[in-house]
Amino acid sequence: MQTTPESSTESSQPQTNAATSNTANVTPAFSPLYQQIKGLILGSLRDGEWKPGEAIPSEMDLALRFRVSQGTVRKAIDELAAENLLLRRQGKGTFVATHAEQQVQFRFLKLVPDSGTRGSEGPAQRDIIECRRARATADVSRALALRSGDTVLQARRVLSFGGMPVILEDIWLPAAPFKGLTAERLANYQGPMYALFETEFNVRMVRAEEKIRAISATEIHAALLKVALGTPLLSVERIAYTYQDEPMELRRGYYRTDTHHYHNVIN
Amino acid sequence: MQTTPESSTESSQPQTNAATSNTANVTPAFSPLYQQIKGLILGSLRDGEWKPGEAIPSEMDLALRFRVSQGTVRKAIDELAAENLLLRRQGKGTFVATHAEQQVQFRFLKLVPDSGTRGSEGPAQRDIIECRRARATADVSRALALRSGDTVLQARRVLSFGGMPVILEDIWLPAAPFKGLTAERLANYQGPMYALFETEFNVRMVRAEEKIRAISATEIHAALLKVALGTPLLSVERIAYTYQDEPMELRRGYYRTDTHHYHNVIN
DNA sequence: CAGTGGTCTAGACCACTGG
DNA sequence: CAGTGGTCTAGACCACTGC
Numbered sequence: 001m002q003t004t005p006e007s008s009t010e011s012s013q014p015q016t017n018a019a020t021s022n023t024a025n026v027t028p029a030f031s032p033l034y035q036q037i038k039g040l041i042l043g044s045l046r047d048g049e050w051k052p053g054e055a056i057p058s059e060m061d062l063a064l065r066f067r068v069s070q071g072t073v074r075k076a077i078d079e080l081a082a083e084n085l086l087l088r089r090q091g092k093g094t095f096v097a098t099h100a101e102q103q104v105q106f107r108f109l110k111l112v113p114d115s116g117t118r119g120s121e122g123p124a125q126r127d128i129i130e131c132r133r134a135r136a137t138a139d140v141s142r143a144l145a146l147r148s149g150d151t152v153l154q155a156r157r158v159l160s161f162g163g164m165p166v167i168l169e170d171i172w173l174p175a176a177p178f179k180g181l182t183a184e185r186l187a188n189y190q191g192p193m194y195a196l197f198e199t200e201f202n203v204r205m206v207r208a209e210e211k212i213r214a215i216s217a218t219e220i221h222a223a224l225l226k227v228a229l230g231t232p233l234l235s236v237e238r239i240a241y242t243y244q245d246e247p248m249e250l251r252r253g254y255y256r257t258d259t260h261h262y263h264n265v266i267n
Numbered sequence: 268m269q270t271t272p273e274s275s276t277e278s279s280q281p282q283t284n285a286a287t288s289n290t291a292n293v294t295p296a297f298s299p300l301y302q303q304i305k306g307l308i309l310g311s312l313r314d315g316e317w318k319p320g321e322a323i324p325s326e327m328d329l330a331l332r333f334r335v336s337q338g339t340v341r342k343a344i345d346e347l348a349a350e351n352l353l354l355r356r357q358g359k360g361t362f363v364a365t366h367a368e369q370q371v372q373f374r375f376l377k378l379v380p381d382s383g384t385r386g387s388e389g390p391a392q393r394d395i396i397e398c399r400r401a402r403a404t405a406d407v408s409r410a411l412a413l414r415s416g417d418t419v420l421q422a423r424r425v426l427s428f429g430g431m432p433v434i435l436e437d438i439w440l441p442a443a444p445f446k447g448l449t450a451e452r453l454a455n456y457q458g459p460m461y462a463l464f465e466t467e468f469n470v471r472m473v474r475a476e477e478k479i480r481a482i483s484a485t486e487i488h489a490a491l492l493k494v495a496l497g498t499p500l501l502s503v504e505r506i507a508y509t510y511q512d513e514p515m516e517l518r519r520g521y522y523r524t525d526t527h528h529y530h531n532v533i534n
Numbered sequence: 535c536a537g538t539g540g541t542c543t544a545g546a547c548c549a550c551t552g553g
Numbered sequence: 554c555a556g557t558g559g560t561c562t563a564g565a566c567c568a569c570t571g572c
Contacts, residue, residue, distance in 0.1 A: 091569030358550035
């Protein structure tokens with residue numbers, strides 16, 4: 001069972017680094033075995049071999065498949081779990097992380113109510129204001145690594161908590177991976193938008209960067225968030241990435257911070 | 268050398284969990300060996316057995332000292348390194364992390380210039396506006412886990428980059444651990460305030476939480492940051508913790524975001 | 535009870551640093 | 554060259570889950 005030849009269908013064997021006889025090598029490009037294994041697992045995740053929420057093969061299975069010891073697979077999985085790409089559950093298995101789980105539902109949304117914990121206000125209400133196709137402007141195409149003029153989907157929505165509008169968001173998505181996304185599908189879907197992206201478009205958001213500023217509410221902000229013109233708002237520009245650091249979403253959020261605040265932990 | 272009795276001066280031996288014969292135990296309180304080792308190392312860090320910037324004993328030495336295998340020590344150190352309490356350097360040793368290092372100089376300050384990278388504006392200029400002793404108000408004492416009316420040190424300063432005032436900060440510190448801190452010592456010290464805390468008061472900031480809001484500049488903000496009254500500013504309230512999640516600093520920062528932005532990464 | 539992840543060990547060897 | 558952290562393996566056993 002250990003090394004039957006039929007296992008040769010999987011991706012390339014890890015390379016040995018034992019033959020490091022090169023002397024004048026500026027960049028030895030030494031890569032530990034477990035990093036190579038990690039790369040192979042990442043590739044399978046990206047290619048959708050295992051979908052969000054599903055279990056991946058057991059450590060022993062992966063060890064046999066990659067012809068390495070269980071400990072090496074373990075270290076690769078450890079890192080992927082630390083990056084929130086995988087989720088380990090003792091006694092059950094290792095699962096592909098998903099935005100559809102209750103516990104990590106709002107992992108990317110760092111705005112919380114001043115008093116009480118998130119969810120104490122009841123479920124979030126999502127109102128799609130508009131959703132249309134457009135040509136990427138210069139800044140949008142740069143953020144999404146597209147060519148200027150490429151087609152993008154643009155959406156605007158308001159999030160309300162406890163009946164109060166709190167967040168206004170403008171969202172840009174590259175049109176190609178999200179073919180078929182309409183205002184109706186957005187409006188009808190209950191749950192986090194990133195969960196919809198996973199199930200409907202096989203796009204999993206893995207990491208995000210945010211640039212935060214303080215701005216004054218314009219007329220548009222004031223009307224949609226029901227605040228006075230000039231009210232200070234948090235401007236949160238987010239670029240979300242899928243596997244391989246590929247940018248997949250630009251989102252400009254405007255947060256009211258009279259009843260909520262952006263919560264951040266620095267380690 | 269392996270188990271000479273004189274090594275019995277150190278903290279308690281790790282306990283074996285093999286005798287788990289208790290059946291009706293609601294909370295088995297099972298704690299892996301490496302977690303116990305981690306706790307012992309943490310204790311030594313807190314007690315100052317190894318100071319910031321110094322090397323801790325090698326993995327082998329610690330393994331002998333705690334009577335466990337090197338791999339177990341390794342896993343404990345791995346976690347402490349992941350939490351930025353320790354810093355591993357291959358071939359050299361494992362070091363107690365410090366705020367005095369160039370690379371992690373501004374780990375807690377997430378405001379960066381819109382263009383260019385941090386440091387492109389030259390060194391930060393720190394101007395102490397005031398520093399005095401005071402009684403803790405209700406909110407300050409709550410944040411610092413003090414009793415209302417306890418003595419605190421309060422400081423106000425302005426940080427400027429490239430000659431422009433960008434950050435106004437009000438800082439509250441419990442008086443006891445920072446005995447002897449004066450405006451002069453703050454003003455004369457070149458370098459990050461947290462580095463001073465380490466070297467002068469043996470207080471190491473390990474973790475912080477921030478609550479961020481958008482506000483309008485008051486007259487004080489306007490005067491010290493040289494902006495117009497009512498300019499939107501980022502309000503950043505930070506509580507910084509030492510080892511054991513002990514709160515050690517309350518800091519209210521007011522950031523100009525016309526030339527800088529708060530940068531955050533979500534994993 | 536079998537299968538999964540989690541812990542712990544012991545040993546070998548590699549990569550990196552500095553004297 | 555010795556000493557450090559880093560990798561990899563193999564095996565034993567433990568904790569947890571679900572059938």
